[in-house]
Amino acid sequence: EVQLVESGGALVQPGGSLRLSCTASGFTFNDYALHWVRQVPGKGLEWVAGISWQGHSVGYGDSVKGRCTISRDNAKNSLYLQMDSLRAEDTALYYCAKDNLFRGYFDSSSHWDHWGQGIVVTVSS
Amino acid sequence: DIVMTQSPESLAVSLGERATINCKSSQSVFYNSNNKNYLAWYQQKPGQPPKLLIYLASTRESGVPDRFSASGSGTDFTLTISSLQAEDVAVYYCQQYYTIPRTFGQGTKVEIK
Numbered sequence: 001e002v003q004l005v006e007s008g009g010a011l012v013q014p015g016g017s018l019r020l021s022c023t024a025s026g027f028t029f030n031d032y033a034l035h036w037v038r039q040v041p042g043k044g045l046e047w048v049a050g051i052s053w054q055g056h057s058v059g060y061g062d063s064v065k066g067r068c069t070i071s072r073d074n075a076k077n078s079l080y081l082q083m084d085s086l087r088a089e090d091t092a093l094y095y096c097a098k099d100n101l102f103r104g105y106f107d108s109s110s111h112w113d114h115w116g117q118g119i120v121v122t123v124s125s
Numbered sequence: 126d127i128v129m130t131q132s133p134e135s136l137a138v139s140l141g142e143r144a145t146i147n148c149k150s151s152q153s154v155f156y157n158s159n160n161k162n163y164l165a166w167y168q169q170k171p172g173q174p175p176k177l178l179i180y181l182a183s184t185r186e187s188g189v190p191d192r193f194s195a196s197g198s199g200t201d202f203t204l205t206i207s208s209l210q211a212e213d214v215a216v217y218y219c220q221q222y223y224t225i226p227r228t229f230g231q232g233t234k235v236e237i238k
Contacts, residue, residue: 035227046229109156109163109222111180112177
């Protein structure tokens with residue numbers, strides 16, 4: 001069974017930093033691209049960042065570009081999102097999602113077949 | 126960015142009746158070279174992450190009940206629940222994966238009348 005478990009969420013002051021983690025099991029982690037998606041409570045879904053199966057290719061949404069860094073450690077079956085210069089508008093539930101395409105890139109035209117339960121990030125003074 | 130617009134924002138349907146959700150993209154998500162539409166539908170129940178229902182505009186994900194069906198091509202798509210069950214109460218999102226950034230519709234809330 002595929003499982004994605006996010007961690008690292010916290011209450012952070014504006015301007016602060018946070019690193020989210022997503023630990024995966026139930027599939028061959030290093031064969032699939034992965035993504036971070038966020039959702040403001042009661043609102044819609046926003047793609048944050050994606051990373052290819054090898055980790056060599058990454059992409060970001062405009063709202064986080066230059067402030068966030070996505071990475072992965074295939075030896076640890078883990079995905080990360082380093083978030084810097086946090087703003088109030090970054091407050092959201094953050095999900096990691098697994099791409100369906102075998103050995104795909106973050107921009108491969110592939111749907112997402114599994115999501116984690118999400119982790120809350122709150123940016124407030 | 127491709128803007129995804131869903132309608133209606135919410136709908137209330139009696140148990141056993143049909144529910145229909147529309148999704149329109151601001152540009153085509155149809156890839157000519159392979160005749161595929163890069164459009165997915167997700168279901169999100171309260172307190173849960175989104176769950177994949179449909180991909181490639183009309184292909185049901187494994188395990189999804191056949192009362193869920195979807196159609197459309199290019200810029201106009203539809204998700205249909207043929208006979209609404211209590212467990213189908215949720216918010217439904219369409220998503221394009223034709224290009225980056227991946228974008229979602231604003232969601233359609235389905236409730237029981």
